[in-house]
Amino acid sequence: MAEKATKTENPFxxxxxxxxxxxxxxxxxxxxxxxxxTGQTPKVTVYxxxxxxxxxxxxxREKLYSPPVVGVYALINKQYMMDLQPDRSIVKHxxxxxxxxxxxxxxxxxxxxxxxxxxxxxxxYLNNVVDFVREKNGxxxxxxxxxxxxxxxxxxxxxxxxxxxxxxxxxxxPMDFHNESGLLHIWAHNLDIDKLVDTYGNIPGxxxxxxxxxxxxxxxxxxxxxxFLENLDDKDFIANFIRMEKWIFDSPDQAGEAFxxxxxxxxxxxxxxxxxxxxxxxxxxxxxxxxxxxxVYARYDHLVPPPCxxxxxxxxxxxxxxTHAFKTGHIGMFVSSRSKKEICPVISDWIKEHSTLDGKPAxxxxxx
Amino acid sequence: MSNEAKQxxxxxxxxxxxxxxxxxxxxxxxxxxxxxxxxxxxxxxxxRDICSDTFGKAFETGTGSPVFDTYRRMxxxxxxxxxxxxxxxxxxxxxxxxxxxxxxxxxxNWVNVQKNLFSQLFGGSLPAGFMQGGNLGSVLGSAFESxxxxxxxxxxxxxxxxxxxxxxxxxxxxxxxxxxxGIVDPSKFGEFHDSWQKAYxxxxxxxxxxxxxxxxxQFVEKLKKDADSFFKYINSSAEFYSTxxxxxxxxxxxxxxxxxxxxxxxxxxxxxxxxxxxxxSLEMKFFELFKSKGFGEAMKENLNASLEFxxxxxxxxxxxxxxxxxxxHTEMDEVHEEVYKLKKRIKELEKTIKxxxxxxxx
Numbered sequence: 031m032a033e034k035a036t037k038t039e040n041p042f043x044x045x046x047x048x049x050x051x052x053x054x055x056x057x058x059x060x061x062x063x064x065x066x067x068t069g070q071t072p073k074v075t076v077y078x079x080x081x082x083x084x085x086x087x088x089x090x091r092e093k094l095y096s097p098p099v100v101g102v103y104a105l106i107n108k109q110y111m112m113d114l115q116p117d118r119s120i121v122k123h124x125x126x127x128x129x130x131x132x133x134x135x136x137x138x139x140x141x142x143x144x145x146x147x148x149x150x151x152x153x154x155y156l157n158n159v160v161d162f163v164r165e166k167n168g169x170x171x172x173x174x175x176x177x178x179x180x181x182x183x184x185x186x187x188x189x190x191x192x193x194x195x196x197x198x199x200x201x202x203x204p205m206d207f208h209n210e211s212g213l214l215h216i217w218a219h220n221l222d223i224d225k226l227v228d229t230y231g232n233i234p235g236x237x238x239x240x241x242x243x244x245x246x247x248x249x250x251x252x253x254x255x256x257x258f259l260e261n262l263d264d265k266d267f268i269a270n271f272i273r274m275e276k277w278i279f280d281s282p283d284q285a286g287e288a289f290x291x292x293x294x295x296x297x298x299x300x301x302x303x304x305x306x307x308x309x310x311x312x313x314x315x316x317x318x319x320x321x322x323x324x325x326v327y328a329r330y331d332h333l334v335p336p337p338c339x340x341x342x343x344x345x346x347x348x349x350x351x352x353t354h355a356f357k358t359g360h361i362g363m364f365v366s367s368r369s370k371k372e373i374c375p376v377i378s379d380w381i382k383e384h385s386t387l388d389g390k391p392a393x394x395x396x397x398x
Numbered sequence: 399m400s401n402e403a404k405q406x407x408x409x410x411x412x413x414x415x416x417x418x419x420x421x422x423x424x425x426x427x428x429x430x431x432x433x434x435x436x437x438x439x440x441x442x443x444x445x446r447d448i449c450s451d452t453f454g455k456a457f458e459t460g461t462g463s464p465v466f467d468t469y470r471r472m473x474x475x476x477x478x479x480x481x482x483x484x485x486x487x488x489x490x491x492x493x494x495x496x497x498x499x500x501x502x503x504x505x506x507n508w509v510n511v512q513k514n515l516f517s518q519l520f521g522g523s524l525p526a527g528f529m530q531g532g533n534l535g536s537v538l539g540s541a542f543e544s545x546x547x548x549x550x551x552x553x554x555x556x557x558x559x560x561x562x563x564x565x566x567x568x569x570x571x572x573x574x575x576x577x578x579x580g581i582v583d584p585s586k587f588g589e590f591h592d593s594w595q596k597a598y599x600x601x602x603x604x605x606x607x608x609x610x611x612x613x614x615x616q617f618v619e620k621l622k623k624d625a626d627s628f629f630k631y632i633n634s635s636a637e638f639y640s641t642x643x644x645x646x647x648x649x650x651x652x653x654x655x656x657x658x659x660x661x662x663x664x665x666x667x668x669x670x671x672x673x674x675x676x677x678x679s680l681e682m683k684f685f686e687l688f689k690s691k692g693f694g695e696a697m698k699e700n701l702n703a704s705l706e707f708x709x710x711x712x713x714x715x716x717x718x719x720x721x722x723x724x725x726x727h728t729e730m731d732e733v734h735e736e737v738y739k740l741k742k743r744i745k746e747l748e749k750t751i752k753x754x755x756x757x758x759x760x
Contacts, residue, residue: 045666145738220698229705248680
């Protein structure tokens with residue numbers, strides 16, 4: 031009896047017992063039905079061209095803000111990061127606020143797409159999508175919401191087609207590519223992009239992923255899975271972990287020619303911020319962006335470090351330009367608790383303030 | 399790790415070198431016999447046998463084969479997590495006092511397990527002498543000596559023009575052998591691979607890069623370029639991965655030093671703190687490495703070597719595929735490019751038609 035009492039008081043034994051129970055409950059979590067679906071917010075495919083699709087999210091309010099928002103995600107990884115889990119979804123938040131949301135899915139380029147250029151993506155697909163949404167909704171211009179590389183594309187588009195962009199939102203979007211604070215930027219300088227594209231055609235998604243994992247190998251390839259084990263008995267945690275895992279490794283190949291130009295002109299020569307970037311024979315001047323701008327960046331972003339994105343408001347020609355920095359990382363922008371509590375409301379409030387409802391300008395927050 | 403276990407591990411790591419040592423000796427013997435006898439038939443028969451023996455063994459899958467060793471290392475990498483847990487095996491958790499007494503044993507064991515793991519993960523291309531503080535010269539000694547002697551003997555049979563080449567190679571070999579004597583500093587990995595590359599470029603590389611003649615010239619040249627790019631890629635990869643060894647070892651040693659203080663008041667939470675310290679240390683050391691100019695250059699070199707190999711290999715395979723009814727990537731890319739241009743043209747025309755129609759309806 032005395033021996034038993036000693037054993038239960040031993041903190042190591044208690045820890046082992048706790049671990050055993052967790053593993054036992056964890057085995058139940060993993061073997062029972064688990065909802066790991068991503069992108070659950072109801073939507074309809076309204077436009078298709080080659081491999082790209084445009085989703086229109088089913089409104090949940092009768093009256094919608096105008097103009098509609100067109101989400102432009104990066105070519106790297108998939109757009110459902112914006113709707114990864116039901117309780118952490120920017121898309122869901124926006125439609126609940128009465129914002130009309132369209133989102134581009136760039137698809138999965140195959141070898142036949144290796145010749146697609148940045149011109150094809152921006153002057154072609156993106157312009158066609160914007161025209162489609164304008165026509166469908168009977169509006170002259172839309173609100174562009176660009177994310178990461180999609181934000182860079184949106185800046186270029188807004189400079190070239192200012193008449194079609196009512197408002198511009200850039201989230202964790204790189205503009206100034208020359209800085210030494212991010213490993214990706216340092217490594218990209220050493221990348222022989224011509225050799226890479228000429229050899230592979232399209233850049234394999236696995237190649238991109240290997241580079242991302244190498245940014246923080248112990249955290250991303252070891253600690254993350256230890257954390258998984260430590261939370262094995264938490265059903266919600268495991269479901270969301272699986273969702274994130276699915277997203278991380280759902281990496282489309284990159285169309286070779288578009289990738290070549292993006293790396294050369296942005297990472298190597300930093301042409302966009304120097305106003306030297308050209309698309310389809312036209313120079314892109316950031317000062318030509320005159321639409322109201324909301325720039326949102328993450329203070330702890332290791333993929334697009336703050337120096338790359340924090341000065342967008344100063345670089346563009348918009349008179350109405352706002353910048354918000356949040357204490358989170360690149361992915362935390364979309365799935366952290368801060369995202370739901372702070373980031374989503376900032377974006378939806380800004381959209382509402384720069385839109386109309388029932389043909390009338392929306393009230394600004396704090397106005398009577 | 400006990401002395402017996404260390405010896406056993408050393409033997410396993412040396413098996414790859416033994417394997418090549420034996421093959422070099424056998425090859426040397428065959429060549430000597432040929433030059434002594436001068437019988438062509440015997441040479442080709444012997445040469446066929448030695449090739450069959452060498453490559454047959456290289457690709458067999460039994461214990462002790464080079465392939466098996468590579469597979470074993472891969473499995474060792476997968477055992478990362480379980481190895482960490484094994485480190486905790488020295489604790490008798492049933493008695494807290496005993497556990498405290500075992501702190502020192504735990505740390506020694508942990509450092510050994512982790513160092514060994516890092517050696518296997520990132521220094522797989524290097525002989526055991528580098529990893530365990532031993533003398534590489536003793537591991538490689540016999541192989542080097544016999545190889546040098548054979549080269550000296552054979553040099554007299556080579557044409558006069560080739561003699562400077564052989565001498566140059568022997569000088570490099572001599573320097574490499576000297577560099578190995580007593581080296582325990584992992585930063586010397588780079589020197590080892592540089593020497594290897596130089597030696598390769600000075601001898602075997604020259605043969606592989608030399609022009610070829612005859613009806614099958616085109617294919618043989620592609621074959622040689624493929625082999626040449628493969629050797630360069632292998633050395634480049636080994637050099638690149640060995641850069642990861644030093645910061646790994648430093649982080650382990652640093653964490654072990656901090657742990658002595660941390661484990662004075664032993665609680666289950668001590669292990670969490672210990673792990674957090676290790677992770678922080680690893681992150682810091684590797685971040686410093688990753689942002690260094692040298693790492694960026696090594697990465698570039700390795701990537702370019704892999705791309706070069708892929709290009710050469712594809713060229714050779716596509717040449718072989720010409721004789722089959724299979725279509726190649728290059729051929730398909732021609733079609734893809736045409737389709738891409740046609741689609742683009744059609745889209746432009748459709749847009750023009752739409753605009754014209756709109757103008758007409760105004």
